[in-house]
Amino acid sequence: MIDPAQFAILQHRLAVYDDQQAFIKLFRHFQPALKKFAYSICQNREDAEEIVEDVFIRIWMKRRTLDQVQNLKLYLYLATRNFSLNYCRNKHITNELNIDEMKIEFQSLLPDPHQQLLSLEIQVQIAKAIEELPHRCKVIFKLVKEDGLKQKDVAELLHLSLKTVENQLAIAVKRIAMAIGKTRITKQSKPHNSENTTPPPVNFKNN
Amino acid sequence: MGVFVGFGVYTLLLLLLATMDGRISYLVSKKLTGEISEGETLELNHLLSNTPDLYETIQLLELAWAQNNYQESGEASIESLINKIEENSRDERVFPLSPASFPLKKKKSAILWAAASAAMLVTVAFIWNASSGKMADEALTGREKPVINEVQTKPGSQTNIVLHDGTKVWLNADSKLSYANDFNGKTREVNLVGEAFFDVVSNKTKPFIIHTSKIVIKVTGTSFNVRSYPDEARVETSLIKGKVEVSLLSNPGKIFYLNPSEKLVLNDPASEKAGRDEIKLLSGAVNVSPNIPEIKRIAYYSVDSIPVETAWLNHQLAFYDESFREVAIKMEKWYDIKIVFASPALENIRFTGKFENETIEQAFQALQIIGRFRYDINNKTIIISKSNN
Numbered sequence: 001m002i003d004p005a006q007f008a009i010l011q012h013r014l015a016v017y018d019d020q021q022a023f024i025k026l027f028r029h030f031q032p033a034l035k036k037f038a039y040s041i042c043q044n045r046e047d048a049e050e051i052v053e054d055v056f057i058r059i060w061m062k063r064r065t066l067d068q069v070q071n072l073k074l075y076l077y078l079a080t081r082n083f084s085l086n087y088c089r090n091k092h093i094t095n096e097l098n099i100d101e102m103k104i105e106f107q108s109l110l111p112d113p114h115q116q117l118l119s120l121e122i123q124v125q126i127a128k129a130i131e132e133l134p135h136r137c138k139v140i141f142k143l144v145k146e147d148g149l150k151q152k153d154v155a156e157l158l159h160l161s162l163k164t165v166e167n168q169l170a171i172a173v174k175r176i177a178m179a180i181g182k183t184r185i186t187k188q189s190k191p192h193n194s195e196n197t198t199p200p201p202v203n204f205k206n207n
Numbered sequence: 208m209g210v211f212v213g214f215g216v217y218t219l220l221l222l223l224l225a226t227m228d229g230r231i232s233y234l235v236s237k238k239l240t241g242e243i244s245e246g247e248t249l250e251l252n253h254l255l256s257n258t259p260d261l262y263e264t265i266q267l268l269e270l271a272w273a274q275n276n277y278q279e280s281g282e283a284s285i286e287s288l289i290n291k292i293e294e295n296s297r298d299e300r301v302f303p304l305s306p307a308s309f310p311l312k313k314k315k316s317a318i319l320w321a322a323a324s325a326a327m328l329v330t331v332a333f334i335w336n337a338s339s340g341k342m343a344d345e346a347l348t349g350r351e352k353p354v355i356n357e358v359q360t361k362p363g364s365q366t367n368i369v370l371h372d373g374t375k376v377w378l379n380a381d382s383k384l385s386y387a388n389d390f391n392g393k394t395r396e397v398n399l400v401g402e403a404f405f406d407v408v409s410n411k412t413k414p415f416i417i418h419t420s421k422i423v424i425k426v427t428g429t430s431f432n433v434r435s436y437p438d439e440a441r442v443e444t445s446l447i448k449g450k451v452e453v454s455l456l457s458n459p460g461k462i463f464y465l466n467p468s469e470k471l472v473l474n475d476p477a478s479e480k481a482g483r484d485e486i487k488l489l490s491g492a493v494n495v496s497p498n499i500p501e502i503k504r505i506a507y508y509s510v511d512s513i514p515v516e517t518a519w520l521n522h523q524l525a526f527y528d529e530s531f532r533e534v535a536i537k538m539e540k541w542y543d544i545k546i547v548f549a550s551p552a553l554e555n556i557r558f559t560g561k562f563e564n565e566t567i568e569q570a571f572q573a574l575q576i577i578g579r580f581r582y583d584i585n586n587k588t589i590i591i592s593k594s595n596n
Contacts, residue, residue, distance in 0.1 A: 016375070016406060017430075017448075024285055053288045060292050064373040064408045117270050126271050144240055145272060151240060170232035173239065173268070177232075180271070181264045 007072055014059075015066035023063070027056050030073075033147050034080045040102045040139075041084035051087055055079045074153045081157060099158055100135060104142050122183045129179035133172055140165055141172040230254070235265055239272045359383040360401075363543030365519070370395070373408040374415065379519050380540040381436070402434040404520055407449075421473060423459070425452045431465075432516050439536055445470035445505050445516035455500065463500060470516060473500040518561055524570075525561035531578065531591070534558050542567050549592035553580050 010026050013019035031052055039048035055076065059066070069075045085097060133141060143154045144165075151169060155162045234251040237243040243251070255262040360366050362381040369375055371389045378384055382401020390396075395415045407415045409428025417424040419435040421442050429449025435442045444453050446465040453463045453471050463471055505514045518525035524541045526534050532554040535546040544567060548554050556578035562570050571582045571589070579594045 027285060027288065053291060056288055057292055118267060118274070122267060123271070123274075144236075150242060151237075166233060166236070169236040169240075170229060173236040174232040176271070177235070177261075177264050177268050180267045181260070184260075184264065184267070 011066055011069070011072050014063050018063065023056075023060060026059075026072075030076055031056075034076060036105060037077060037143075037147065038080050038084045040104055041081065041097065042087050043103050047087055048084075051080060051083045054083050058083075071153070073149065074156065077147075077149065077153070077157050097159065099139055099160075102139050104135075104138050106130065106142060106146065119183075122180055125179040125183045126176055129176045130172070133175060137168045137172050140168045144169055231261075235268070239269065355385055356388055357383065357385040361543065362540045365522075370397075372410065372413075372415075375406040377404040377520055379403060379434075380543075399433060399435060401436050402432070402519070404430070404432045404517055406430045421456055422471075423454050423456065425454075426450070434516075436536070436540070439533070440474055441533075442473040443470055443516065445514065447505075447514070447517065453500070463502065465502065468505045468514075469502050470505050471500050471502055515561075523561045523563045527559050528557055529559075530554060531556040531558065531574075531580075534574075535591070538570065542570075543587070545588045547588060547590050549590055550580075553578070553591055553593065556580070 007026070010019075010022040013022040014026070034052045034055065035048045038051040039045060042048055042051060058079065059076075066072075081097060130138065130141065139158070140154055140160075143149050143157070144151060149157070151165045152162050154160070155165045158165075231251070231254055234243065234247055234254070237247060238251060255265065358366060358368050358378060360378050360380055360382050365377065365379055367375065367377045368384065370386055372395055374395070376384060376397075379402035382399070382403060384397055384399055384403060386397040390413065393413065395410075395413055396418065397416070398418045400420065405415075405417065405426075407426050407428050407430070411427050415426050415428075417426075417433060419433065419442065420437060421435065422444065424431075424433065424444055426449065429451055430447040431449070431451055432445040432447070433443070434445075444451065444465065446467055446469055448467050451465050453465065454461065455473065465471055505516055515525040515527040524537060526537060529537075532548070535548070535554075538544065539546055541562075558574060558577055560573065560577075562573070565573065567584070567589070574580075575582075581592050581594045583590045583592070
């Protein structure tokens with residue numbers, strides 16, 4: 001993991017000194033998330049991999065102008081979005097970003113039994129609540145929570161107003177809070193039935 | 208959503224959650240994304256203060272938020288990316304991937320990075336201004352004849368410029384750079400009076416040429432420093448990285464090639480009254496006739512320090528085994544002062560050192576530790592004379 005404060009330094013080293021190590025660090029850091037994002041648009045894993053490589057080839061070629069980029073993360077996501085759409089266009093799929101057709105996969109919704117602070121039950125309920133979010137809400141939630149993008153960046157990336165993004169995220173937060181609250185009450189009322197029980201099987205696949 | 212079946216104790220909380228108003232959700236989501244302001248934090252705490260259950264729920268939500276974010280890193284294969292870059296970069300500097308090439312470069316780039324980091328803080332802001340200005344220029348002139356731009360710095364100040372091709376130029380005090388608005392010709396040419404550090408964007412088909420009053424420097428893509436003040440005897444070209452070709456106006460046929468960490472020093476006593484003894488001292492031994500340049504190593508104070516030649520980028524005034532006369536000329540530009548030697552003998556005291564945030568007085572006091580002299584400050588003029596005791 002790279003400390004976000006380091007991005008600016010890596011970006012600068014790449015821009016001014018052709019620092020290949022900085023370049024590789026940035027690639028290694030962003031590649032997994034960008035690949036998922038590209039996949040959500042082009043919906044083909046090999047294409048997604050290639051798109052992210054193309055984005056970084058462009059970054060290398062244009063590294064001298066990189067000092068002018070104020071928000072590298074958003075820049076990379078915008079480039080990935082555009083490259084993915086171009087890719088689609090070449091394959092005659094679609095012309096513009098259609099949020100409703102984006103395929104969202106969460107990094108991992110599987111509850112983590114090693115997590116000490118959250119009970120398995122709560123984790124299962126959260127996963128379920130997220131899975132049941134309306135599609136648009138889920139897309140926004142994913143980009144904010146997993147990718148760590150700011151709400152205004154998500155708005156720019158998806159061509160939505162900031163208000164829409166904020167409202168959708170608030171809906172997601174409320175639903176997850178409800179799921180947690182529900183689980184806590186159930187637990188409180190049945191104190192003997194807790195940590196040792198196996199969680200009910202949950203289907204995490206996309207429908 | 209599913210149907211909740213609730214009884215007794217927990218119906219109350221469910222009701223509470225169901226009515227968790229939009230404002231709370233909004234504030235909580237801002238808190239989670241780290242975009243919440245101080246005022247909003249206070250507001251949220253106030254809203255939650257009466258509902259401990261909801262408060263605990265939100266704490267759990269915060270814990271959950273911190274889970275399952277992207278952590279995977281390092282498994283991405285870089286080979287295919289590197290191969291593609293090399294295929295793509297026929298006119299570009301090739302991406303040297305062999306692991307051996309990394310550590311070699313590391314040290315130098317670290318030094319260089321240190322040298323430029325301070326200056327860059329200013330540059331980033333400047334680039335934005337420069338590029339928006341450039342756009343306006345293009346719109347106005349409609350891309351006709353190249354406009355000649357001139358950037359000039361006063362004594363005591365520095366600036367930086369980004370040229371049309373992306374080349375970055377740091378301009379030291381009392382210097383002037385003129386250049387065409389765009390580089391549409393076969394070459395990219397600029398004129399320099401004074402001192403500048405160039406970080407030239409690579410373009411093998413369009414060499415970058417710097418004209419000074421005594422030398423011409425031709426490069427394709429490198430970082431180097433040029434010092435060529437009209438009132439100084441010495442003209443220096445110091446190469447940090449890449450390759451440069453230097454030719455003298457007095458002898459254009461002969462081309463000198465520099466390697467990284469080398470500098471070309473041209474002494475021309477005609478421009479200033481630099482004595483012959485000094486040239487001897489500089490060259491180390493051999494009797495060098497004026498106008499024959501020497502190639503020397505760039506001077507470092509210590510292994511991990513920045514080169515003396517580019518210290519000014521770091522807002523340091525540095526000199527390495529230089530005469531008081533030379534130091535005085537540098538200080539005049541740096542501090543925007545005039546230095547007069549009442550006793551010529553003092554001009555030959557030699558100094559090595561650097562100043563960063565020192566005031567004029569502090570600087571002279573530091574020099575007094577090495578050389579015995581007296582200074583009197585009279586407005587912007589400093590008079591150097593023999594010490595009485």
